[in-house]
Amino acid sequence: MTTATTTPPRTQTTEERAHRNRKMRSRLFMAFLFVAAIIWIIPMVWMFSLSLTPNNILQLDTTNLLPQSPTLENFSDVISVGLTPRWFLNSMIVTGVTTLFTLILSAMAGYAFARIDFKGKKLAYPLVLAGLMVPKEAMFVPLFLMFAEVEQHNTFHALALPRIAAPLGVFIMTQFFTAIPNEVEEAARVDGATRWKTFTTVMLPMAAPALTALAIFTFVLTWNDFLWPLVSATQREMFTITTGLASLQGNFAQATELGALMARGVVASLPLLILFVIFQRQLIRGISIGSGGKG
Amino acid sequence: MTATVERTSPEVTPSAFRRWTASDSFSAWAFLIPFLVIYLLFLLYPVVQAVIMGFFDWDFLDISDRTFIGLENYGRMFWGTNMTWDATHIWQWRILGLLGVPLIIRAKRRGSITRTAMIALVVGLIAVFAIAMGVHPGVDGRWYDSQFWGSFGNTLLFTVMSTPAIVGLGLALAIALNRPGRLVGFLRTLFFAPYVLSVAVLTLIWAFLLNPTTGLIGAAFESVGLEPINWLNNTTWAMPAIVVTTLWWTVGFNLVLFLAGLQDIDKSQYEAADIDGANGWEKFQFITVPGLRRTTLLVVTLQIIASFQIFGQVFIMTRGGPNGATRVAIQHIYESGFRDFELGYSSAMSLFLFVVMVGISVLQFKFFPEEG
Known part of the structure; x- marks a missing residue:
């Protein structure tokens, strides 16, 4: 100007x-x-x-952001050498079971807290909310002892059960079901449906968005769990992909196998990256309702 | 989910609806029992179990071998030989703690706590920070477990270093990326993406990235003629390197929470400010900051609680080294139990960590009531 x-x-x-x-x-x-x-x-x-880079090239130069003479040999190494496929499967089982049971139990408990007036609610609900303050990583020693006393370590249920006990899902589902207007349930009741039938055919379908968000959030957290699998699953065959990958990082001088190691990192991240690309919105929603109590 | 949600008991259904069938309580408990059983067994009971174990000398290798030793585990944590008291011992940390006193007084003024609670809390804070923390081993004395203080101190150090950085960058990114458009959405995705990596993948990438011979950072240093630093093997740089690694990993989480908070601020406030001719900084100061108050407190609390539980990054990347510079509380608890086979002592320390963290959450709930 x-x-x-x-x-x-x-x-x-x-x-x-x-x-x-x-x-x-x-x-x-x-x-x-x-x-x-x-x-x-x-x-x-x-x-x-x-x-994607052959290991012999990596011995000379590791600073390329585009693979030099790209190859898939590192990924075939993941399948043929070591226990990575087994760990991947373990993680799939534990994460799948944990997510499924978290959804079922949280939805049921949340429904009871939100829609039924019963004796003991004033005691039970605060008791569940109090659990929100128990930090996940602080109580692994007594938990370890409990499973050790009944000799249940190195099992899938030992890996999954403490995760399912988390009260966050119940809190989220209670808030969700509380917000549904009474008329919806009233209609089913007048038609003579039982509680259980109303829950499964009317309430659960309505809760699909909240359940999806909870599912994605639970899946990510469980897949990435580290401390509990580290203490509970000590046999190599029972490692999850997270603890297994951590165990491979012990000796650092192995730059010779850097490509193979990174390929394992990619494999370990792939399910979550795929989920993330598809369900980014739901994951982000899960985070905001899960931590902020808002949606 | 459009309803505003508060941490209160869910609303009771109206009276006409109260009795679905004669056995309402029965059906409620039928819905609840599966969760409650698992919850009581695997979340609440372990806390009780930790209290019990803290009183025992409990052997990891033979879990039936245990001896009641009263408070000895706690003595080992908090006491040493030739103990003495000094007004100036670790005064920086103690003054930091005493900053809680004005907060408490302010909370009382705003009516969120009672007079008795205020007095109890102020006395408690003074007792802990002004008096108890002045106790330390004198000449020729030592802590019974100096690693306890070292590792809990490192956790605190990590928390103090990482919280402002992660919260600050999360806020800055949220403000920068709080606009419509596909490109902005894509950028948000890029900043958030590292959050979905597991800690083992994170350490895999960053241990090599920070490595002076294989890593990109070393290469960047060399290209401008600087000597690459072996970050993780350097007592000064190891902890900052862990903080940067964690920042990269988790800033997306705070970004998401801040974005949600920003979207809750009424847009008309900004429009009104535009008409009044406010500049960007004024709008930030008088609309954004107050509007984000609730979100910020939430993010800070979550961040502090997450930081207190730091373990995986350091355990895999440095094993607590070099020379204990990154050894954190959970690592000490883990190694006491699973390397030194002392489950009782390690439980007592878990309980201490637990009490500190629950204390922080309770303080947050009490002192920063959620407003509007």
Whole structure:
């Protein structure tokens, strides 16, 4: 704006320029954010790149973000060498079972707290809420002893049960069912449906969005669980993919197998990355209702 | 889910609806029992079990071998030889703790706690921070378990370093990315993506990334003519490196919570401010900051609680090294139980960590009541 502006049409030009300036600045800011986001994601790109690079090249250079002479040999190594497929399967079983039972038990308990008036509710609900304050990682020693006393370590149920006991799902489902208007259930009741039937045919379908969010959130947390599987599943065959992958990182000098190691990292992340791409919205919703108590 | 949700008992259904059948209580408990059994057994009972175990010398290798030793485990944690008291011992941490006193007084003024509670809390804080924490081993003395203080101190250090960084960056990103558009949505996805990685994948990437010979950071240093630093093997840099690793991993979580908080702020407030000619900083100061109050407190509390439980990153990347510089509370608890085979002592320490963390959540609930 170097020229003096006095006449009306010229004023308009300055306004347009100011507008263009603002637009320009906004574009610059977006470009900056874009670069920042790309830098942010580099470590993950690097893992993918290394996993696709032959190990003999990695012995010379590990700093390429695009794989040099890409190969899948690292991934065939994942399948043929070591226990990674077994750990992957273990994680699938434990995570699947945990998620399924968390959904069923949380929905049932949440329904009872939200929709039924019964003796003992004033005691039971605060008792469940109190559990929200028990930090997940603090009580692994007594839990370990309980399973050791009945010799149940290195089993799938030992891995899953403490996770299912989490009260967060009940809290979320209680809040959800409380918000459903009475008329919905009233209609089913007038038709003579039992509680159980109303729950399964009317309430559960309505709860699908909340259940999806809870499912994704539970799946991510369980898949990534580390401390409890570390103490409970001590036989190599019973490792989860998370503890198994951690056990492979013990000796660091193995840069010779860096590609194979990174391929295992990719395999361990793949289910969650796929879920994330498909259900990003639900996961994010799970996080905000799960931690903020809002949706 | 559009209903606003509070941490209160769910509403009771209206009276006409109260009796579905004669056996309502029965059906309620039928719905509840499966969860309650698992919950009581695997979440609440372990707390009781930890209390019991804390009084015993309990052998990991033969769990039927246990001896009642009263408070000896706690003595071992909190006491040593030639104990003495100093007003200035670790004064930085103690002043930090005493900053709670004005918070308590403010809470009383706003009516969120009673007078008795205020007095009890102030006396408690002074007793712990001004008096008890001045006790330490004198000349020729030592703690019975110096690693207990070292590792809990490192957890605290990690919490103090990481919380402002992760919360601050999460907030900044949320404000920058709080606009419509496909590109912005894509950028949000990129910033959030590391959150879905497991801790073992995180450490796999970052241990090699930070490695001076194989990593990208070392390569970047070399390209500008600097000597690469062996971050994880350096007592000064190991903890900051763990903080940066954790920041990269979890900032997306806070970003999501802050974005949700920002979207709850009434847009008309910004429009009104625009009409009044407010600039960006003023809008941030007078609309965004107050509007995010509840979210910020939530994020900070969650962040502190998560930080107190730090374990996986350090355990896999540094094993607590170099020279104990990154050894954290949970690692000490884990190794006392599962390497030194002392389940009783390790339970007593879990219980201490538990009490500290529950204390923090309770304080948050009490002192920062959720407003509007």
